[in-house]
Amino acid sequence: MKLQLHIKMNEALFLRNPESSELGKNILKHSVSLIYKTGFEAFTFKKLAEEIGTTEASIYRYFENKHKILVYLAAWYWTWFEFQISFHTNNIKDPNTKLKKVIKLLTTKVEDDEQTNYINESLLHQIIIAEGSKSYLTKQVGEDNKHQLFKPYKDLCAVIGNVILECNPKYKYPRSLATTIIEMAHFQNFFMNHLPSLTDFGKHKEETELVSFLIDLVFSSLKKT
Amino acid sequence: MKLQLHIKMNEALFLRNPESSELGKNILKHSVSLIYKTGFEAFTFKKLAEEIGTTEASIYRYFENKHKILVYLAAWYWTWFEFQISFHTNNIKDPNTKLKKVIKLLTTKVEDDEQTNYINESLLHQIIIAEGSKSYLTKQVGEDNKHQLFKPYKDLCAVIGNVILECNPKYKYPRSLATTIIEMAHFQNFFMNHLPSLTDFGKHKEETELVSFLIDLVFSSLKKT
DNA sequence: TTTAAATAACAGTAATACTATCATAAATAA
DNA sequence: TTATTTATGATAGTATTACTGTTATTTAAA
Numbered sequence: 001m002k003l004q005l006h007i008k009m010n011e012a013l014f015l016r017n018p019e020s021s022e023l024g025k026n027i028l029k030h031s032v033s034l035i036y037k038t039g040f041e042a043f044t045f046k047k048l049a050e051e052i053g054t055t056e057a058s059i060y061r062y063f064e065n066k067h068k069i070l071v072y073l074a075a076w077y078w079t080w081f082e083f084q085i086s087f088h089t090n091n092i093k094d095p096n097t098k099l100k101k102v103i104k105l106l107t108t109k110v111e112d113d114e115q116t117n118y119i120n121e122s123l124l125h126q127i128i129i130a131e132g133s134k135s136y137l138t139k140q141v142g143e144d145n146k147h148q149l150f151k152p153y154k155d156l157c158a159v160i161g162n163v164i165l166e167c168n169p170k171y172k173y174p175r176s177l178a179t180t181i182i183e184m185a186h187f188q189n190f191f192m193n194h195l196p197s198l199t200d201f202g203k204h205k206e207e208t209e210l211v212s213f214l215i216d217l218v219f220s221s222l223k224k225t
Numbered sequence: 226m227k228l229q230l231h232i233k234m235n236e237a238l239f240l241r242n243p244e245s246s247e248l249g250k251n252i253l254k255h256s257v258s259l260i261y262k263t264g265f266e267a268f269t270f271k272k273l274a275e276e277i278g279t280t281e282a283s284i285y286r287y288f289e290n291k292h293k294i295l296v297y298l299a300a301w302y303w304t305w306f307e308f309q310i311s312f313h314t315n316n317i318k319d320p321n322t323k324l325k326k327v328i329k330l331l332t333t334k335v336e337d338d339e340q341t342n343y344i345n346e347s348l349l350h351q352i353i354i355a356e357g358s359k360s361y362l363t364k365q366v367g368e369d370n371k372h373q374l375f376k377p378y379k380d381l382c383a384v385i386g387n388v389i390l391e392c393n394p395k396y397k398y399p400r401s402l403a404t405t406i407i408e409m410a411h412f413q414n415f416f417m418n419h420l421p422s423l424t425d426f427g428k429h430k431e432e433t434e435l436v437s438f439l440i441d442l443v444f445s446s447l448k449k450t
Numbered sequence: 451t452t453t454a455a456a457t458a459a460c461a462g463t464a465a466t467a468c469t470a471t472c473a474t475a476a477a478t479a480a
Numbered sequence: 481t482t483a484t485t486t487a488t489g490a491t492a493g494t495a496t497t498a499c500t501g502t503t504a505t506t507t508a509a510a
Binding site: 038039041042130131133136139141154173175177178179180183184190191194195199200212217220221 | 358404
């Protein structure tokens with residue numbers, strides 16, 4: 001018997017809670033593998049239905065459209081990731097060490113939680129790198145934001161921002177630095193793999209170098225008085 | 226008689242050169258205003274054709290699909306922006322001052338070049354902020370990159386990277402820092418306007434604060450030996 | 451002035467993004 | 481247990497998107 005931690009999702013994300021049924025869980029599971037495989041643009045409810053062995057109409061009972069699935073997955077991921085942080089930094093007192101750990105967690109390949117649930121965190125991590133920003137770079141961002149759909153991302157930003165303030169209470173831009181860390185962990189990773197000349201760690205594709213870059217960037221700013 | 230500077234675009238971006246005809250120029254002009262108005266997702270060739278007063282088929286003779294238009298506009302913008310840098314930093318010898326100028330240019334609202342040409346740089350700047358990363362966050366990024374479609378962005382990154390190296394020849398991550406500056410200038414701006422709690426300059430929406438954040442971030446890293 | 455090229459006008463197809471209806475199966479409540 | 485609600489499957493259908501193709505007409509070049 002394994003401990004299952006359950007993430008309670010914002011109800012505005014779905015029409016019917018996908019966690020409440022087998023079909024719903026299949027929608028999540030196969031959304032992850034299908035978006036991973038085809039990319040978000042080519043991902044359709046038709047293809048998803050075929051993968052699952054159900055119909056488009058059935059999927060529409062769970063999610064309004066594919067954009068909502070992406071926002072759902074992003075929200076799930078950030079909630080899960082915030083837990084990862086609290087888990088892995090649990091015993092760490094020194095905020096500097098804690099912040100370094102956060103950077104490493106953001107940068108390192110995620111290992112799948114061994115079928116703990118229907119979401120493959122490792123694939124989802126890759127999806128968030130390549131598609132995550134599309135969840136808010138839309139015309140509906142204001143509307144979606146009103147419904148609190150980005151709360152998990154904001155909460156994470158606040159958590160990291162607080163660690164930053166612990167490192168240097170006088171630092172003036174904790175939230176912007178937090179989002180910079182998050183976004184750059186992902187963008188630099190994407191660039192490293194697809195547009196390497198935009199980075200300084202192209203050839204070897206070593207994540208450790210990306211970690212070094214981010215740590216240097218962040219702690220230079222924080223060391224100043 | 227005004228001096229028109231002409232940007233020679235990569236031929237892989239289009240089927241027929243849009244700069245070679247009135248219709249082509251109209252496609253560019255109205256693409257900018259329509260993407261600005263509706264967002265890239267809702268932007269279609271049908272709507273574009275209606276705006277221009279032409280047919281879908283005619284537009285397809287210029288561009289393969291709407292993604293290519295976005296990549297075209299992004300390429301145009303970065304080429305134009307690189308020129309802006311060389312223009313505005315022309316007499317500046319001190320690399321630190323130069324880098325600050327670059328940050329300000331990236332962050333400040335662009336003023337339209339007074340009908341110098343068919344592209345409204347001010348609107349395009351807003352488009353690049355909200356849609357720019359969608360030009361490469363796709364499954365075709367490798368293919369597009371092979372055709373050099375992202376060369377203007379890479380060139381800009383190299384230019385800024387060189388200024389960074391002038392500031393501190395020992396700095397190890399000039400390109401990654403350059404892309405960080407570029408992307409964060411845009412993302413923080415987007416957050417400021419749409420998801421303000423992700424930043425530290427929400428309420429007043431002052432670009433000057435964003436500039437301060439970026440300058441602090443960058444020069445902290447570069448001051449170290 | 452002829453001829454070539456570009457565009458408009460129109461038709462048509464396949465895929466996408468949905469909505470609606472009805473039958474049936476499964477879960478739940480009486 | 482049966483009645484009833486609820487979820488799903490099966491199927492159909494619509495509007496829009498993303499294209500391709502054909503022909504006539506206009507415009508520009510030789």
